[in-house]
Amino acid sequence: MLALTILGNNSAIPAFDRNPTAQVLQTQEESYLVDCGEGTQMQMAKYKVRRSKINHIFISHLHGDHYFGLIGVITSMSLLGRTQDLHVHGPAELEEIIGLQLKVADTHLSFALYFHPLKEEGLILNGKKMTVHCFPVQHRIPCWGFLFREKKNPRKLDPDRARIYEIPAAFYEKLQQGEDYITKKGTIVPNEEVTTASTLPKSYAYCADTIYDESLAEKVGGVDLLYHEATYLKDLPERAAARFHSTTIQAAEIAKKAGAKRLLIGHFSSKYESLDEFLAEASAVFENTELALQGVCYTI
Amino acid sequence: MLALTILGNNSAIPAFDRNPTAQVLQTQEESYLVDCGEGTQMQMAKYKVRRSKINHIFISHLHGDHYFGLIGVITSMSLLGRTQDLHVHGPAELEEIIGLQLKVADTHLSFALYFHPLKEEGLILNGKKMTVHCFPVQHRIPCWGFLFREKKNPRKLDPDRARIYEIPAAFYEKLQQGEDYITKKGTIVPNEEVTTASTLPKSYAYCADTIYDESLAEKVGGVDLLYHEATYLKDLPERAAARFHSTTIQAAEIAKKAGAKRLLIGHFSSKYESLDEFLAEASAVFENTELALQGVCYTI
Numbered sequence: 001m002l003a004l005t006i007l008g009n010n011s012a013i014p015a016f017d018r019n020p021t022a023q024v025l026q027t028q029e030e031s032y033l034v035d036c037g038e039g040t041q042m043q044m045a046k047y048k049v050r051r052s053k054i055n056h057i058f059i060s061h062l063h064g065d066h067y068f069g070l071i072g073v074i075t076s077m078s079l080l081g082r083t084q085d086l087h088v089h090g091p092a093e094l095e096e097i098i099g100l101q102l103k104v105a106d107t108h109l110s111f112a113l114y115f116h117p118l119k120e121e122g123l124i125l126n127g128k129k130m131t132v133h134c135f136p137v138q139h140r141i142p143c144w145g146f147l148f149r150e151k152k153n154p155r156k157l158d159p160d161r162a163r164i165y166e167i168p169a170a171f172y173e174k175l176q177q178g179e180d181y182i183t184k185k186g187t188i189v190p191n192e193e194v195t196t197a198s199t200l201p202k203s204y205a206y207c208a209d210t211i212y213d214e215s216l217a218e219k220v221g222g223v224d225l226l227y228h229e230a231t232y233l234k235d236l237p238e239r240a241a242a243r244f245h246s247t248t249i250q251a252a253e254i255a256k257k258a259g260a261k262r263l264l265i266g267h268f269s270s271k272y273e274s275l276d277e278f279l280a281e282a283s284a285v286f287e288n289t290e291l292a293l294q295g296v297c298y299t300i
Numbered sequence: 301m302l303a304l305t306i307l308g309n310n311s312a313i314p315a316f317d318r319n320p321t322a323q324v325l326q327t328q329e330e331s332y333l334v335d336c337g338e339g340t341q342m343q344m345a346k347y348k349v350r351r352s353k354i355n356h357i358f359i360s361h362l363h364g365d366h367y368f369g370l371i372g373v374i375t376s377m378s379l380l381g382r383t384q385d386l387h388v389h390g391p392a393e394l395e396e397i398i399g400l401q402l403k404v405a406d407t408h409l410s411f412a413l414y415f416h417p418l419k420e421e422g423l424i425l426n427g428k429k430m431t432v433h434c435f436p437v438q439h440r441i442p443c444w445g446f447l448f449r450e451k452k453n454p455r456k457l458d459p460d461r462a463r464i465y466e467i468p469a470a471f472y473e474k475l476q477q478g479e480d481y482i483t484k485k486g487t488i489v490p491n492e493e494v495t496t497a498s499t500l501p502k503s504y505a506y507c508a509d510t511i512y513d514e515s516l517a518e519k520v521g522g523v524d525l526l527y528h529e530a531t532y533l534k535d536l537p538e539r540a541a542a543r544f545h546s547t548t549i550q551a552a553e554i555a556k557k558a559g560a561k562r563l564l565i566g567h568f569s570s571k572y573e574s575l576d577e578f579l580a581e582a583s584a585v586f587e588n589t590e591l592a593l594q595g596v597c598y599t600i
Contacts, residue, residue: 013376014342038372039339042314062404064375068368072338075364076313093404100400104362104393106441141406 002027002150002202002300004225006266007043009292011209011231011245012065014039015270019294020065023227024049025148025204029129033057033073034146034206040069041076047295051077052084056125058132059090060208061143067094071101078109085112089124089134091142092117118144127151135219137210139244145208147220150201161194202300205260209267211241212250217257225300226260227292229267234281248278252285262300266292302327302450302502302600304525306566307343309592311509311531311545312365314339315570319594320365323527324349325448325504327430333357333373334446334506340369341376347595351377352384356425358432359390360508361443367394371401378409385412389424389434391442392417418444427451435519437510440544445508447520450501461494502600505560509567511541512550517557525600526560527592529567534581548578552585562600566592 003026008019020037024044031053033040044051051073059067067090077086088094095115102109116124118134125132133147154176162172167181167189175181181189205220207228220226231245240247246254248265255263263286268275275291282289290298303326308319320337324344331353333340344351351373359367367390377386388394395415402409416424418434425432433447454476462472467481467489475481481489505520507528520526531545540547546554548565555563563586568575575591582589590598 013379014345019342038369039342042319042339045314062401064371064401064405068372068401069338071364072368079313091404093400097397097400097404100393100397101362101364101368104391104397104441105364141404 001199002148002204002225004204004227004264004298004300005047005049006292006294006296006298007040007047007049008035008037009266009268009294010065011229011267011269013270016273017294018268018270019043020068021267022069023206023292024054026053027130027150029053030055030127032130032132032148035060035066035208036068036070036073037065038068038072041072043294044073051080052082054086055084056087056089056132058134058146058206059088059094060137060145060206061139061141062091062093062097063141063209066209070094071098074098074109074113075102075105075107078107078111082111085114087114087116089116089132090118091144092119135216137208137216138213139209139211143208143210145210145216145219146206147223148204148206150203152201153198155191155195156198157195165189165194167194204300207254209244210246211244212237212246212253214254214257217254220254220258220260222259224261225264225298226255226258226262227264227266228254230265230278230282231267231269233272233277248281249285252282252289255286255289260286261288263289264292264298265289301499302448302504302525304504304527304564304598304600305347305349306592306594306596306598307340307347307349308335308337309566309568309594310365311529311567311569313570316573317594318568318570319343320368321567322369323506323592324354326353327450329353329429330355330427332430332432332448335360335366335508336368336370336373337365338368338372341372343594344373351380352382354386355384356387356389356432358434358446358506359388359394360437360445360506361439361441362391362393362397363441363509366509370394371398374398374409374413375402375405375407378407378411382411385414387414387416387425389416389432390418391444392419435516437508437516438513438544439509439511443508443510445510445516445519446506447523448504448506450503452501453498455491455495456498457495465489465494467494504600507554509544510546511544512537512546512553514554514557517554520554520558520560523558523560525562525564525598526555526558527564527566528554530565530578530582531567531569533572533577548581549585552582552589555586555589560586562588562590564590564592564598
């Protein structure tokens with residue numbers, strides 16, 4: 001299972017108690033911070049997000065509402081005495097910006113900080129239980145989306161049944177990977193006799209800030225949960241395009257074309273106080289739409 | 301009259317809903333932002349601080365809890381279409397940091413932004429109704445305090461009485477400055493006959509982050525309101541000194557030596573949830589002490 005907590009859902013200027021973009025994707029083992037607008041560390045404290053579980057931070061692009069909170073998260077981790085490595089994946093200039101801010105404060109971090117500049121579409125993290133791919137999206141400045149995919153879970157072994165078939169323990173890992181067992185006498189023990197299927201691996205795609213771009217649908221095809229920005233309501237497609245953003249309808253169209261199971265929309269413009277229309281408009285095109293609301297944890 | 305609103309009163313890491321340091325000093329005509337920790341723009345929105353009245357921002361030093369919110373304030377002002385000039389007074393490296401962040405976002409501000417690097421003790425702003433002086437304080441990295449002094453207010457003219465003495469209107473400004481009038485016949489009209497005293501000019505001193513330093517008392521002598529940091533309670537003078545901070549008692553001692561009328565203490569360490577002891581300890585040494593509390597407006 002994955003659990004996505006929204007820390008900020010607004011675009012550009014904070015408004016109506018909506019913070020700039022930040023999200024935390026949690027697995028059983030660790031958490032991934034996706035974008036980090038100003039105030040992210042306060043939002044993490046408010047919603048009890050454990051900083052110690054975050055080893056990787058992904059920054060989509062260098063508009064301030066997506067990264068001004070990063071330096072605060074990093075320095076606070078150090079003040080709290082973190083020792084684990086921290087990895088930041090984002091545009092190359094991030095390293096210079098953070099480095100300069102640490103230098104002028106004469107700050108020596110309590111942990112090792114590694115920058116991984118995003119250069120081309122593809123795999124950027126191959127973890128024990130998760131892969132992360134990045135893909136370019138179309139925005140006013142270079143901008144990246146991220147696709148998180150759980151690795152296939154091992155099948156669940158029933159040790160009692162394995163013992164009945166006298167399968168040696170050394171073969172258990174292969175059973176969990178789905179292999180059949182062949183006894184010394186040449187009899188086949190079908191895998192299903194001793195294991196049961198695990199939950200299917202889940203996936204989450206974060207499309208960052210983007211103009212309406214149909215090619216995105218292919219990149220995130222079949223994803224369990226798709227986050228797509230919807231900065232404006234459907235009556236402002238020209239403004240959306242001029243600013244390299246999307247409308248409700250456009251976000252929903254991408255979800256439909258992608259065959260996504262669910263759609264989460266966010267990055268709402270500060271011009272809107274109520275978000276009701278966002279949900280109504282997007283749901284009319286793609287039924288399984290939800291609003292990205294701060295403090296809410298969406299399980300996948 | 302001056303009015304000081306506290307936007308953040310915590311040190312280093314935000315905690316217990318206390319934000320990092322930021323204050324707004326307001327006069328009838330304009331406002332001065334003093335330090336600008338992360339989340340300052342949200343705090344300004346929360347406490348209805350008008351951004352348009354801010355033309356000068358003063359940054360004491362480049363520890364993040366005093367300036368990480370500056371880039372957000374600047375870019376949001378631009379997104380809101382500000383056209384007035386904005387002046388930032390602070391350590392020289394600020395210009396490089398802000399410049400780099402604007403560059404990578406391809407941001408062109410809607411207004412002119414001027415940096416005024418702090419170099420030596422003295423006058424840094426000579427406004428129509430206010431002067432601002434800076435003075436170095438002792439911290440781990442270069443750090444500055446600021447002294448705001450209202451200019452002497454002109455005396456209030458009673459036009460009816462001025463007419464009785466047949467004083468020409470061209471002389472009214474001199475009357476407001478306190479001069480006597482001498483008639484053509486050589487008779488002296490004492491100033492007090494036609495004017496009354498205005499309110500006394502007020503002053504506010506912001507001592508930023510500092511180790512206990514008696515020489516500060518002289519720099520802020522007789523100030524109406526003194527802000528002095530009190531990061532720790534009185535039982536931790538060694539920790540305070542090691543980190544170039546002060547205790548409650550030390551802040552109060554400076555206020556007493558300075559002959560300040562009132563003391564405001566802030567920059568509380570994140571290790572303390574309750575602030576009651578801060579007030580009790582400082583008040584025992586300097587009675588007119590108040591806690592710097594977020595959202596509270598202290599009139600001077």
